[in-house]
Amino acid sequence: MSGDTNSLFLHGPSALVRLILLGLLSIVLMTADHRLNYLGAVRSTLALVVYPLQIVAAFPPRAWDWVGETFASRDQLLAENERLRTSHLLLEVRMQRHAALEAENQRLRELLGSTTQVSGRMLISELMSVDLDPYRHEVLVNKGSQDGVFEGQPVLDALGVMGQVVRVTPLNSTVLMITDPSHALPVQINRTGERTVAVGTGDLRLLRLPYLPNNVDLREGDLLVTSGLGDRFPAGYPVAVINAISHDPGEPFARVTALPTAHLARIREALLLWPTSRKNTAVVVPADAVAEGADQPIVADVTTAQPAQPAEPAESVTPATAPQSATTPDAAAETDGEGR
Amino acid sequence: MARVHRNNRWLVWLSFALAMVFSIMPLPGSFAWWRPEWPALVLVFWAMTQPRSYGVGVGWLLGLLVDVARGALLGQYALGYALIAFITVTLYRRIRVFPVWQQAFVVMTMIVLHLSLSMWVRGVSGEDVGGWRYWGPAVSSLIVWPFIYLFLRRLSDLYKVA
Numbered sequence: 001m002s003g004d005t006n007s008l009f010l011h012g013p014s015a016l017v018r019l020i021l022l023g024l025l026s027i028v029l030m031t032a033d034h035r036l037n038y039l040g041a042v043r044s045t046l047a048l049v050v051y052p053l054q055i056v057a058a059f060p061p062r063a064w065d066w067v068g069e070t071f072a073s074r075d076q077l078l079a080e081n082e083r084l085r086t087s088h089l090l091l092e093v094r095m096q097r098h099a100a101l102e103a104e105n106q107r108l109r110e111l112l113g114s115t116t117q118v119s120g121r122m123l124i125s126e127l128m129s130v131d132l133d134p135y136r137h138e139v140l141v142n143k144g145s146q147d148g149v150f151e152g153q154p155v156l157d158a159l160g161v162m163g164q165v166v167r168v169t170p171l172n173s174t175v176l177m178i179t180d181p182s183h184a185l186p187v188q189i190n191r192t193g194e195r196t197v198a199v200g201t202g203d204l205r206l207l208r209l210p211y212l213p214n215n216v217d218l219r220e221g222d223l224l225v226t227s228g229l230g231d232r233f234p235a236g237y238p239v240a241v242i243n244a245i246s247h248d249p250g251e252p253f254a255r256v257t258a259l260p261t262a263h264l265a266r267i268r269e270a271l272l273l274w275p276t277s278r279k280n281t282a283v284v285v286p287a288d289a290v291a292e293g294a295d296q297p298i299v300a301d302v303t304t305a306q307p308a309q310p311a312e313p314a315e316s317v318t319p320a321t322a323p324q325s326a327t328t329p330d331a332a333a334e335t336d337g338e339g340r
Numbered sequence: 341m342a343r344v345h346r347n348n349r350w351l352v353w354l355s356f357a358l359a360m361v362f363s364i365m366p367l368p369g370s371f372a373w374w375r376p377e378w379p380a381l382v383l384v385f386w387a388m389t390q391p392r393s394y395g396v397g398v399g400w401l402l403g404l405l406v407d408v409a410r411g412a413l414l415g416q417y418a419l420g421y422a423l424i425a426f427i428t429v430t431l432y433r434r435i436r437v438f439p440v441w442q443q444a445f446v447v448m449t450m451i452v453l454h455l456s457l458s459m460w461v462r463g464v465s466g467e468d469v470g471g472w473r474y475w476g477p478a479v480s481s482l483i484v485w486p487f488i489y490l491f492l493r494r495l496s497d498l499y500k501v502a
Contacts, residue, residue, distance in 0.1 A: 018396040019426040026400070026422070029415035034465050039414055046408040053357060053409060057365045129366045132411040134373060135467055140411075167411070174411055181468065202468070 040167075044145075047169035054130050054140065054172070061129040121274040123147060127267055128172060137163075137180035137204065141270050144171045149272055152232055156271045160238040160261030161185070161226060165272070177264050178239065179204050187239050188227035192217050195227050198239060198258065204265045207240050209256040214247050216254065224258055234275045348499045352394065355382050355492065356402055364409050373473045376480040377451050378488075379406055380424050384447055385492045387428040388435050399425025416461045420454030427453075440486045448482040 033039045125143040132138045143149050145168045153165040155175045163177035178185050179200040187198045187209075194216060198207045212218065222242040228235025240258035247254050359378035367375060379402055386394040403421030407414050427450055428435065435446055455478060462469050 015396055015426055015429050019422055022396060022400040022422045023419055026415035026419035029418070030413050030461060030465075033414040043408055043414060046405060050360070050405055050409045053361050054364060057361045061366055130364045130409075131366045131372055131375075132364070135462070135469055136411065138411050182466075 043167065044169045048171070051169075051171055054128055058129045123149075123272045123274075125270050125272055127270060132174070137177040137183075137200065137202070137264075138166070138174050139177065139267070139270075140172050141175055141272070142172050143272060144169050144173050146170050147272075148274070149173045154233045154237075154273045154275065156237060156273055157262040157264075157267050157269070158271075159263060160240070161233060162262045162264065162267060162270055164232060175270065177204070178260060178262075179207060179264060185233065185239060186227045186229040187224040188235075189218065189242075190223040190225045190238075191219075192222075194218075195229065198224060201257075205259060207258045207260055209242075209258060210253060212254050212256050213252065214249070214254050218242060218245055218254070218256065220245060223261075234273070349393075351495065351499050352386050355386075355495075358382075360402075360406060360409055363406060374476040374480045376484045377454070377477050379403075380421060380451060380454060381447065381481055381485060381488045382492070383421060383425055384428050384450065385489060387425050388432045389496065391429040391432045394425070395429045396422050396425045413461060413465060416458055419461070420457045423457065424450045424454055440489055443489065444482050444485040447485045448478050451478040451481045 029039065033043075123143060125141040125147075128140040128142050130140050132140065141155070149165055149168050151165055151168055155162045155164060161178060163175045163180075163183065165173050166176040167174040176183055177200070178198065179202070181200050181202045183200040185198045186195065188195050194212075196209050196211050198209055201208050209224075220242055224239045224242070226233040226235055226237045226239055238261045240260045242256060242258045244257045245254055246256075356379065359382040362378040363375065366372075383394070383399050383402055387399065400418045400422040403416075403418035404414065406412075406417040406421070410417070431446075435443055438446065452475065455475060459469055459474065
C-alpha cells in the first residue's frame with residue numbers, strides 16, 4: 001500500500017526475514033503435528049475453509065456417476081435389480097443361520113461367564129472423490145465428528161476390513177487403509193487360530209505377514225480375520241486371504257503375503273463401526289493367549305496411535321519373538337498334518 | 341485506478357481456490373504422479389506480477405491450506421511454497437522479462453527445490469518416497485507453465501488486476 005512512493009524497491013530485507021520466520025514456524029508446526037498431535041483444532045478449523053474446495057473437486061466424478069445412473073438403460077436397471085434381488089435373498093437366508101448362531105454364541109459365552117460382543121452400530125459413509133497424498137493410503141469419507149466419528153474408529157467395506165479413522169474434522173474424516181506401510185493390524189488365521197500381525201506394503205492389493213515362523217501351519221487361500229487384540233477392531237472380521245508363502249530356511253520367518261478381501265482400490269462406500277464395548281475383546285481373549293495378549297495390543301496401539309509416521313512404527317513392531325514364543329506349541333502340533 | 345485494483349483482488353483468490361481444487365481433483369491411476377503443482381504455479385504468477393501484494397506470507401498461507409487439503413503434515417507445503425514465493429519475489433524483475441520457455445525452466449527449478457524440501461520433511465517423518473516418479477510434478481509443471489502463464493496473463497489484462 002505504502003510502497004507507491006518507492007515502487008522500485010520492495011520490502012528489501014523483510015522478505016527474507018519473513019521467509020526465515022515462517023520457515024521456523026513451519027518447522028515448529030510440523031514437529032508439533034508429527035510428534036505431539038496437538039494440532040487437531042488447527043487442522044479442523046482450516047479443514048472448514050478447505051471443505052467447499054473438496055466438494056467442488058469431487059463434483060465432476062459425482063456428476064459423471066449421476067449421468068451414468070440417469071441414462072442407464074431400462075434393461076441394465078432390470079438386470080441389476082434382478083442381481084440385487086438374488087443376492088439379497090441369499091444374504092437373507094444366510095442371516096437366518098447367523099441369527100441362530102449368534103444366539104448360540106451368546107448362550108455359550110454366558111456359560112463361560114464372559115461378556116457378549118455382538119457387532120455394534122454402523123453408519124454408511126461415502127468416499128469423497130478427492131485425491132490425497134499419493135504416498136499414503138488415505139481416503140476421505142463424508143462423515144465427521146458431527147456424526148460421532150472418532151479417531152481410531154474401525155472402517156469396513158462390504159467384504160472386509162478397510163482401515164481406521166486417523167483424523168476427524170466436523171464434516172469429514174480421513175481413513176488410513178490397512179495397506180499403508182505404517183499400518184499394522186492384529187489378525188488371526190481363521191482355520192488354525194494362529195495369531196499374527198498383518199502389515200501394509202504400500203501396494204493397495206497386498207499385505208505382509210512378517211512374523212510367522214517357518215514351521216507354521218499355513219496354506220494359500222487361508223482367510224485372515226481380525227483377532228481383536230489391538231483393542232481397536234472387533235474380532236472376527238475378514239481381512240485378507242493368503243496368496244503366497246515362501247520358506248527360506250536361512251531366515252527365521254516365512255515370507256507370507258495376503259490379498260485384502262476389501263476392494264480397497266474400488267471402494268465407494270465405507271461402513272463406520274461403533275464396537276459395542278471396546279473392552280470386551282480384552283475380556284474374552286486372555287483364556288488362551290495371556291502370554292501373547294500382553295504384547296500384541298501394545299504393538300497395535302503403537303502402530304495405530306500415530307499413523308502419521310510410517311516407517312517408524314513398522315520398525316517398532318519388532319516384538320516378533322512374542323508371536324513366535326506364544327504360538328510355537330500349537331504350530332508344532334499342526335505341522336505334522338501339513339507335512340511340508 | 342486504485343479502486344479497480346482492490347475490486348479485482350477476488351480474481352487472485354479465485355485462481356488460488358481453483359488451483360487447489362485441481363490439486364485434489366481425482367486423476368485416473370498413474371496420472372496422479374504427474375499432477376502439476378497447480379497452486380505453486382499460480383502463486384509464482386501472482387508473486388511475479390505483483391510482488392508487493394503476494395509474497396512470502398501469502399505463499400505460506402496457501403501452502404498451509406494445501407497441507408490440510410492433501411492431508412500432509414501441517415507446514416510441509418507451507419514451507420515449500422514460502423520458499424517459492426521468496427525466490428519469485430526476489431527475482432521478479434528478471435523472471436518477468438524472460439521468454440516463457442525460460443520462465444518455465446525457472447519454475448521447474450523452484451518446484452524441484454520445493455520437492456527436495458518436501459522429500460527431506462518426509463524423510464524425517466519416516467515416509468518413503470523412492471523412485472524417479474517423485475519428480476514427476478516438476479516435469480509436468482514445466483510443461484503446463486506456458487499455458488498457465490498465458491491464461492492468467494490474459495485474465496489479469498482483462499480484469500485489470502494490478
